[in-house]
Amino acid sequence: MPAPIxxxxxxxxxxxxxxxxxxxxxxxxxxxxxxxxxxEEDNTYRCRNVAKLLYMHMLGYPAHFGQLECLKLIAxxxxxxxxxxxxxxxxxxxxxxxxxxLMTNCxxxxxxxxxxxxxGLALCTLGCMGSSEMCRDLAGEVExxxxxxxxxxxxxxxxxxxxxxxKVPELMEMFLPATKNLLSEKNHGVLxxxxxxxxxxxxxxxxxxxxxxxxxxxxxxxxxxxIMSGYSPEHDVSGISDPFLQVRIxxxxxxxxxxxxxxxxxxxxxxxxxxxxxxxxKNVGNAILYETVLTIMDIKSESGLRVLAIxxxxxxxxxxxxxxxxxxxxxxxxxVQTDHNAVQRHRSTIVDCLKDLDxxxxxxxxxxxxxxxxxxxxxxxxxxxxxxxxxxxxxxxADCASGVFLAAEKYAPSKRWHIDTIMRVLTTAGSYVRDDSxxxxxxxxxxxxxxxxxxxxxxYKALLDDxxxxxxxxxxxxxxxxxxxxxxxxxxxEEEPIQVTEDEVLDVLxxxxxxxxxxxxxxxxxxxxxxxxxxxxxxxxxxxxxxxIYGSSIDVELQQRxxxxxxxxxxxxxxxxxxxxxxxxxxxxxxxxPTEIVQTNGEAEPSAVESKHPPPxxxxxxxxxxxxxxxxxxxxxxxxxxxxxLKIDFTFERANPNPNIAVITIHATNSxxxxxxxxxxxxAVPKTFQLQLLSPSSNVVPALNQGTVTxxxxxxxxxxxxLRMRIKxxxxxxxxAVQDLAEVxxxxxxxxx
Amino acid sequence: xxxxxxxFSRQGRLxxxxxxxxxxxxxxxxxxxxxxxxxxxRPPRTCNFLRWKDLKIVYKRYASLYFCLGVEDEENELLAxxxxxxxxELLDKYFGNVCELDxxxxxxxxxxxxxxxxxxxxxxxxxxxxxxxxIESSDMLQEDDHSEWYDVELFG
Numbered sequence: 001m002p003a004p005i006x007x008x009x010x011x012x013x014x015x016x017x018x019x020x021x022x023x024x025x026x027x028x029x030x031x032x033x034x035x036x037x038x039x040e041e042d043n044t045y046r047c048r049n050v051a052k053l054l055y056m057h058m059l060g061y062p063a064h065f066g067q068l069e070c071l072k073l074i075a076x077x078x079x080x081x082x083x084x085x086x087x088x089x090x091x092x093x094x095x096x097x098x099x100x101x102l103m104t105n106c107x108x109x110x111x112x113x114x115x116x117x118x119x120g121l122a123l124c125t126l127g128c129m130g131s132s133e134m135c136r137d138l139a140g141e142v143e144x145x146x147x148x149x150x151x152x153x154x155x156x157x158x159x160x161x162x163x164x165x166x167k168v169p170e171l172m173e174m175f176l177p178a179t180k181n182l183l184s185e186k187n188h189g190v191l192x193x194x195x196x197x198x199x200x201x202x203x204x205x206x207x208x209x210x211x212x213x214x215x216x217x218x219x220x221x222x223x224x225x226x227i228m229s230g231y232s233p234e235h236d237v238s239g240i241s242d243p244f245l246q247v248r249i250x251x252x253x254x255x256x257x258x259x260x261x262x263x264x265x266x267x268x269x270x271x272x273x274x275x276x277x278x279x280x281x282k283n284v285g286n287a288i289l290y291e292t293v294l295t296i297m298d299i300k301s302e303s304g305l306r307v308l309a310i311x312x313x314x315x316x317x318x319x320x321x322x323x324x325x326x327x328x329x330x331x332x333x334x335x336v337q338t339d340h341n342a343v344q345r346h347r348s349t350i351v352d353c354l355k356d357l358d359x360x361x362x363x364x365x366x367x368x369x370x371x372x373x374x375x376x377x378x379x380x381x382x383x384x385x386x387x388x389x390x391x392x393x394x395x396x397x398a399d400c401a402s403g404v405f406l407a408a409e410k411y412a413p414s415k416r417w418h419i420d421t422i423m424r425v426l427t428t429a430g431s432y433v434r435d436d437s438x439x440x441x442x443x444x445x446x447x448x449x450x451x452x453x454x455x456x457x458x459x460y461k462a463l464l465d466d467x468x469x470x471x472x473x474x475x476x477x478x479x480x481x482x483x484x485x486x487x488x489x490x491x492x493x494e495e496e497p498i499q500v501t502e503d504e505v506l507d508v509l510x511x512x513x514x515x516x517x518x519x520x521x522x523x524x525x526x527x528x529x530x531x532x533x534x535x536x537x538x539x540x541x542x543x544x545x546x547x548x549i550y551g552s553s554i555d556v557e558l559q560q561r562x563x564x565x566x567x568x569x570x571x572x573x574x575x576x577x578x579x580x581x582x583x584x585x586x587x588x589x590x591x592x593x594p595t596e597i598v599q600t601n602g603e604a605e606p607s608a609v610e611s612k613h614p615p616p617x618x619x620x621x622x623x624x625x626x627x628x629x630x631x632x633x634x635x636x637x638x639x640x641x642x643x644x645x646l647k648i649d650f651t652f653e654r655a656n657p658n659p660n661i662a663v664i665t666i667h668a669t670n671s672x673x674x675x676x677x678x679x680x681x682x683x684a685v686p687k688t689f690q691l692q693l694l695s696p697s698s699n700v701v702p703a704l705n706q707g708t709v710t711x712x713x714x715x716x717x718x719x720x721x722x723l724r725m726r727i728k729x730x731x732x733x734x735x736x737a738v739q740d741l742a743e744v745x746x747x748x749x750x751x752x753x
Numbered sequence: 754x755x756x757x758x759x760x761f762s763r764q765g766r767l768x769x770x771x772x773x774x775x776x777x778x779x780x781x782x783x784x785x786x787x788x789x790x791x792x793x794x795r796p797p798r799t800c801n802f803l804r805w806k807d808l809k810i811v812y813k814r815y816a817s818l819y820f821c822l823g824v825e826d827e828e829n830e831l832l833a834x835x836x837x838x839x840x841x842e843l844l845d846k847y848f849g850n851v852c853e854l855d856x857x858x859x860x861x862x863x864x865x866x867x868x869x870x871x872x873x874x875x876x877x878x879x880x881x882x883x884x885x886x887x888i889e890s891s892d893m894l895q896e897d898d899h900s901e902w903y904d905v906e907l908f909g
Contacts, residue, residue, distance in 0.1 A: 007861075008858050011857065011858055012858075015857075051861060054860075054861070055860065058767055058768075058769075058770065058860065059767075060767075060782070079891075079894045079895055079897075080895045083861075083865065083891070083895065084861065087861060087864055087865070087868075090868075091770075094772075094775040094776075095775045096775055096777060115894070117887070117890065117891045117894055120887075123872075124868050124872055127872050127873040128773065128868075128872060128873055129772075129775060131775075152883075152887065155877060155878065156872060156877065159872045159873050159875055159877055160872075160873070162873055162875065163873040166873075188878075188879050188880055189877065189878040189879060189880065189883060192876060192877075192878075192879050193875070193876075193877060196875045196876075234880045234881075234882055234883075235879060235880055237835065237839075242879050243832070243835060244832065244835070244836075244876050244879045245879055247829055247832050248876075251827075251829075283831055283834055283835065284831075284835050286831055287829055287831035287832040287834075287835060290829060290831050291829050291832070294829075322798070322799065322800035322801075323800045323801055323802065323830070323831060323834065324831070325800070326800045326802055326830075327802075327830060327831060357798070357799075358798075358799045358800050359799065360799065360800055360802060360803065360804075361800060
């Protein structure tokens with residue numbers, strides 16, 4: 001059997017392959033040769049074969065059959081074998097493999113080897129990918145090596161300890177004694193890895209953190225030496241002495257100084273020194289400054305230092321280097337909440353970054369700009385942000401549009417400005433706004449009563465220009481449906497009213513129905529809008545025709561609407577005006593209702609809650625959920641009766657299609673410690689009303705607010721009289737029968753108007 | 754900590770992969786695919802940082818090779834660039850004017866050098882000379898495999 005080909009020979013051969021198929025063929029051939037070589041237990045060439053296997057693995061081919069061979073190499077006496085064996089182990093034998101644990105014994109032996117480079121290989125492998133079990137078994141060995149005087153091994157042991165702690169946090173304690181003298185080392189490698197180890201321990205355990213706070217003076221001293229000492233060729237990077245160590249120390253100081261006044265004070269001077277003395281012409285200096293700024297912002301630094309830090313970030317923003325600008329924007333984003341005023345001073349620079357060519361910088365600048373918007377700068381900022389919205393990449397438009405809506409809602413100086421801003425967003429980025437913006441916008445428009453005419457006019461004009469942006473089209477359709485009468489009567493005050501006829505408006509809406517650009521949802525909006533105009537326009541016949549055509553539409557949703565609207569024209573024509581009348585002002589879903597109810601539960605009960613237990617937490621949320629289900633209609637719920645621990649709440653819905661019917665759901669709850677059985681609720685209304693009581697959910701009202709009995713009442717109020725009700729409650733409580741009569745007069749006006 | 758380091762060519766061929774956490778082969782392949790796609794798609798003169806899932810991706814191109822580091826959120830991106838640069842310097846010193854072919858044909862050496870510089874996702878040694886000396890001594894040990902072991906002291 002000829003000797004297996006050498007590694008470099010194989011690489012050369014494989015690279016000559018002209019196609020993927022050719023490469024695969026070569027690889028398969030070689031894999032077969034390697035497999036037979038493994039089977040023959042060939043010791044001489046095992047190393048070479050595994051190396052080739054690792055190369056093929058990097059190309060993406062499977063190499064699992066080499067796992068055991070790696071183990072054999074690790075166990076070999078030859079350093080070459082061990083080197084390749086451990087490399088193979090790190091690439092092929094991570095903790096997910098079954099044979100991973102077989103390495104443990106070899107690693108243990110090699111940790112005690114007489115040659116430090118073998119020990120190094122073992123430490124490296126353990127520290128990179130040792131499993132939890134392996135770490136548990138070998139932690140003792142690592143701890144021993146952490147105390148050695150050999151700096152080459154000590155630094156590796158420190159990082160190995162870090163890995164052990166990450167895998168098995170409970171073992172952290174055992175490394176504590178060995179950390180005692182770590183910082184007195186002169187060797188930078190050991191110093192660096194020790195700082196990493198200390199950082200890891202402090203991050204994981206508050207006790208360790210307090211314990212290590214006493215190291216702050218020592219860390220400050222080391223950092224000072226690094227800055228003040230002269231040129232050190234071994235650690236110099238562009239004139240700065242060991243920037244890696246400096247950054248690591250700054251990070252540890254950050255953790256130690258956080259929330260601790262004394263430590264923060266102790267590091268104040270050195271931070272100021274680093275901040276002012278570090279050379280900023282190269283990336284490495286800026287890396288240190290960046291870390292310093294992060295530390296200053298996180299600890300309890302005095303205000304002068306904080307301002308210094310923010311100013312450094314401000315200077316970073318003007319740097320030519322994109323990376324530095326990016327990093328500055330990210331940091332400013334983190335501090336904008338806590339140091340808002342200081343960041344505001346750099347607002348114009350930040351806004352300039354919106355025009356940067358780099359996508360990551362633009363995004364950060366956008367986020368930061370939104371964070372800086374307030375009542376004072378809203379007009380100026382919005383101008384810039386809208387300009388940005390016009391010209392930015394599509395990926396940004398959705399987020400930018402949402403941000404604009406939010407900012408406008410919070411800080412709009414006037415309703416007209418608000419509507420104009422929304423219009424601008426809809427027309428420039430209309431297809432990118434989020435789905436929930438449409439209902440939110442409609443609500444906003446409804447509530448700006450004085451702007452209805454202006455809004456519908458602007459939306460109509462926008463539709464004439466472009467019907468491709470669905471959210472814009474949907475909002476516009478809805479508005480035209482609602483306020484079309486204002487449109488044709490030319491009532492606009494804010495700007496020159498346009499002259500438009502009913503037919504022209506209907507042309508536009510019908511155009512939306514047939515256009516290929518309209519989505520099914522949009523078509524639904526336009527059909528409904530056309531229908532609504534039947535009570536606002538005089539061209540009812542035209543509308544009837546349109547509606548009947550769509551009665552046979554393929555789109556099920558459109559068809560259903562058209563059929564129901566048709567019915568409205570034919571059988572229920574007397575209801576049409578009421579049904580299609582102007583929408584009332586919509587309350588926002590976060591109304592007062594739920595919180596009031598929650599507060600009265602179990603606390604403001606006048607009838608003493610005898611139980612000494614606190615009311616269960618689940619009950620309020622049940623209440624809130626049922627309340628929230630109905631609040632969106634806009635009629636607030638009410639408490640109809642509350643006595644002796646029995647509370648009855650009413651929630652309201654409008655019945656469809658008859659708006660004269662109020663659907664009331666009663667919710668009965670019992671806060672006493674005994675349940676109420678045989679519970680019966682009866683109601684009576686004045687003669688001008690009609691009442692229908694549906695079946696209750698149950699006859700037992702559980703104790704301690706643990707459940708609710710619900711029942712639906714339908715009240716027909718054709719004459720729109722003020723609703724009044726007499727209720728009678730009977731139940732059995734603690735063995736005795738209880739009966740009570742009450743009048744309910746506090747119905748909210750919306751429930752009967 | 755650093756989660757991974759990848760080296761790949763402008764055509765997207767992988768030249769080195771170092772993983773500092775245990776993840777499945779499938780997951781590794783997915784990450785490699787996504788990294789190469791993302792980084793190679795970056796227009797010139799953009800910044801060297803990207804956000805990907807919960808990680809920061811720091812990348813830099815040296816000649817025909819892209820060096821790509823995936824680091825956790827609290828890592829200093831500007832320093833990560835220095836880490837990449839330091840590794841390139843180490844390779845350069847070892848191979849003498851390193852180029853992509855050196856890394857292709859001597860990938861195991863590239864790993865050995867990396868393993869003297871980084872470990873467990875952290876920096877192991879901040880001195881270039883010490884890393885170089887360690888590699889040289891280890892290489893010498895390999896040559897002496899025919900004879901018995903002897904202790905090699907680290908000079909200095």
